[in-house]
Amino acid sequence: MTIVYALILAALAYYAWYDILGPTFTLAFRPLISGFFTGLIVGDVKMGLLIGGTLELMALGVYTYGGATIPEYSVGAILGTYFGKTSGFEVGIALAIPAALLLTQVDILNRFLNFIFVHRADAYAEKGDDKGFDNMMVRYSHMIWGFSRAIPVFLAVAFGEPVVKGITAFFDTYPWINKGISVAGGILPALGFAMLLKIMPIQKYPAFLLIGFVMFAYLKMPLVGIAIAGVAITLVYQQLKLRTAEG
Amino acid sequence: MATNETKITRADLMKSFWRYVWLFQCGWNYERMQSVGYAYSILPILKKTRPGEEEFKEAFLTNLNFFNTNPVVGAPLIIGAHIALEEAGASLETTEGLKVGLMGPLAGVGDTLVWALYNSIIFSIGASMALSGSALGPILVLLLVFFPYLAVRYWQFTWAYKQGVNLVTQLGGGIIAKITEFATIVGLIVIGGFAPSIVNLKVAWKPAIAATVQGEAVSQVIDIQAQLDAILPYMLPVLVTALAYWLLKKGWSPVAVLALLFVIGFIGGAIGLFG
Numbered sequence: 001m002t003i004v005y006a007l008i009l010a011a012l013a014y015y016a017w018y019d020i021l022g023p024t025f026t027l028a029f030r031p032l033i034s035g036f037f038t039g040l041i042v043g044d045v046k047m048g049l050l051i052g053g054t055l056e057l058m059a060l061g062v063y064t065y066g067g068a069t070i071p072e073y074s075v076g077a078i079l080g081t082y083f084g085k086t087s088g089f090e091v092g093i094a095l096a097i098p099a100a101l102l103l104t105q106v107d108i109l110n111r112f113l114n115f116i117f118v119h120r121a122d123a124y125a126e127k128g129d130d131k132g133f134d135n136m137m138v139r140y141s142h143m144i145w146g147f148s149r150a151i152p153v154f155l156a157v158a159f160g161e162p163v164v165k166g167i168t169a170f171f172d173t174y175p176w177i178n179k180g181i182s183v184a185g186g187i188l189p190a191l192g193f194a195m196l197l198k199i200m201p202i203q204k205y206p207a208f209l210l211i212g213f214v215m216f217a218y219l220k221m222p223l224v225g226i227a228i229a230g231v232a233i234t235l236v237y238q239q240l241k242l243r244t245a246e247g
Numbered sequence: 248m249a250t251n252e253t254k255i256t257r258a259d260l261m262k263s264f265w266r267y268v269w270l271f272q273c274g275w276n277y278e279r280m281q282s283v284g285y286a287y288s289i290l291p292i293l294k295k296t297r298p299g300e301e302e303f304k305e306a307f308l309t310n311l312n313f314f315n316t317n318p319v320v321g322a323p324l325i326i327g328a329h330i331a332l333e334e335a336g337a338s339l340e341t342t343e344g345l346k347v348g349l350m351g352p353l354a355g356v357g358d359t360l361v362w363a364l365y366n367s368i369i370f371s372i373g374a375s376m377a378l379s380g381s382a383l384g385p386i387l388v389l390l391l392v393f394f395p396y397l398a399v400r401y402w403q404f405t406w407a408y409k410q411g412v413n414l415v416t417q418l419g420g421g422i423i424a425k426i427t428e429f430a431t432i433v434g435l436i437v438i439g440g441f442a443p444s445i446v447n448l449k450v451a452w453k454p455a456i457a458a459t460v461q462g463e464a465v466s467q468v469i470d471i472q473a474q475l476d477a478i479l480p481y482m483l484p485v486l487v488t489a490l491a492y493w494l495l496k497k498g499w500s501p502v503a504v505l506a507l508l509f510v511i512g513f514i515g516g517a518i519g520l521f522g
Contacts, residue, residue, distance in 0.1 A: 021272040024319060027366075027392045032374050036385035045382055053377030053384065056370055057445055061438075062501070063362040070501055097509070104502050114276035118311065121274075121283045125307040128300055130290055133307075137287045141273035176517040183516025184509045186447035187487050191505050193442040194491035196363045199355075200431055200438075208432050212439020217480040223440060227368055230436035234429055 003158055008041055009078050010154035014146035016074045021142055031055035031077035031096075038081040051080040051092050055100075058185060061192030069107045075149055076100030079156050083164050090178045091164065091171060093185065103152060110148045117141050208233070253296045255334045262291045264404050267326055268397075272318055280315035281322070285346075288326050289333075296333040309339050316350040317357020319396060323404035325349050331411030352427070359430040365395075367441060442488050443481035448512070450475065450483070451522025487511075 016028040028034050032052040039048015059073045076096035084092020117136065124133035171177055202209060208230075215221045215229060267288040274283040289310055297303045316322050325346055332342050369391045376384030450471040457466050475482045487508070494504050515521035 022269045024396050025393050026389055032370060032377060032385050049377040053374040056374035060371055060445055061367050111277055114274055115278045117274035117283050118276055118279050121311050125311055128304040137270050180513035180517035183521045184512030187508050187512045189445045190488040190491045193438055193488050194495050195501060196438055197492050198495045205432055205435055208435040209439040212436040216440035216444055226440040227437050230433040234432040
């Protein structure tokens with residue numbers, strides 16, 4: 001049975017990356033979605049929601065801007081949900097974060113190795129062989145990406161059980177580890193926001209960041225309300241700017 | 248300059264669109280990023296507009312040049328406009344100019360609109376619902392991804408094709424700058440509220456100070472978190488976000504910042520300083 005789960009979850013990890021490379025129908029590479037799918041597969045939706053939701057909040061705003069490597073949260077959510085089902089939420093989340101971090105190395109290697117395709121493509125173009133090129137795209141162009149995620153998931157699920165049992169016992173002996181991990185989980189989303197702020201010109205528009213903060217921290221507005229107010233404020237700002245420009 | 252116009256049918260258009268949908272970023276690599284996916288999407292069009300063997304090879308090779316933009320808002324627009332130029336018999340210099348000219352600005356607009364703004368909102372709502380135990384959270388996100396993403400890509404692609412050559416002058420006329428500004432300002436307002444609502448850090452340590460008042464021993468417990476809240480609500484989340492931002496600006500990689508935040512949080516939580 002473990003081997004069946006290992007195969008299905010490896011396929012999910014492959015699909016999660018293929019989806020963002022191509023169709024973008026489900027965004028399964030986001031931990032909320034891959035955690036939910038894993039929960040459905042292993043028959044513990046509640047665990048999938050908890051692990052996926054927790055990782056999602058940590059990863060909010062963390063995307064590969066311009067191809068930068070980010071922690072592999074989808075693999076984290078898949079393994080975290082799978083092991084969380086048998087060993088509890090704390091163990092699941094404690095495994096998910098290191099797994100996500102470990103696989104960042106794999107992502108860099110993968111993006112590097114993909115140069116094979118662009119050089120094969122040059123060769124096809126020089127021959128004018130569009131059929132050969134199409135064949136390479138359809139069959140192989142997603143393989144390095146997919147297998148670099150699927151194989152670690154397969155190995156972890158197929159052979160990880162004894163290791164995870166040991167880890168569970170360890171956590172029970174030292175409860176302060178869980179305390180540390182839960183606090184760390186609370187501050188990790190700061191990275192996502194910092195990455196967002198880095199690609200945005202805050203020096204040019206510092207006031208707007210403060211307006212958002214005041215609406216939340218002092219006026220206690222819900223986030224959707226802040227977003228609507230944000231659209232309104234921006235519309236007014238652009239109209240006023242246009243009027244000034246027209247003199 | 249080729250003057251022979253080739254009729255692009257609706258079937259040709261859709262063939263190119265679905266090629267883009269199925270495989271656009273497959274084969275992404277550090278060297279030329281989305282180049283192979285771009286070539287794959289435009290190839291059926293090139294085959295029609297450049298029937299000669301040599302001109303096809305040249306166009307094929309040229310479209311394997313470096314390309315990178317936002318795959319959702321950006322790429323479909325550029326491919327659509329490119330097809331219109333191909334149909335009008337434009338030279339390779341013109342089509343490459345279109346691609347290079349639009350991919351940078353659209354990457355900025357697309358990343359802000361799609362990843363920073365739209366996704367941050369739907370995913371934070373979905374994750375909050377999931378954490379309260381509701382499967383509706385991820386289901387809502389799936390609906391808000393599947394239909395809008397497909398619609399916005401199809402709409403851009405067909406709109407850009409219809410606009411064709413006009414588009415380049417239109418986009419040059421400040422529309423991109425205006426959309427970018429809009430997305431940026433709404434994004435900053437939302438992040439200003441989002442960051443403190445999601446980043447969670449509180450001081451749990453409440454030191455007790457023993458003192459002797461009028462000969463009697465009393466113990467005074469100091470609630471540090473309450474003191475901090477009185478100065479500025481969400482002070483620690485703001486500080487930790489500022490720290491992460493500053494480190495990224497100094498050139499730290501996201502993974503290094505993540506590791507540092509993890510260590511700070513882990514040690515602080517383990518010794519009971521934070522909770």
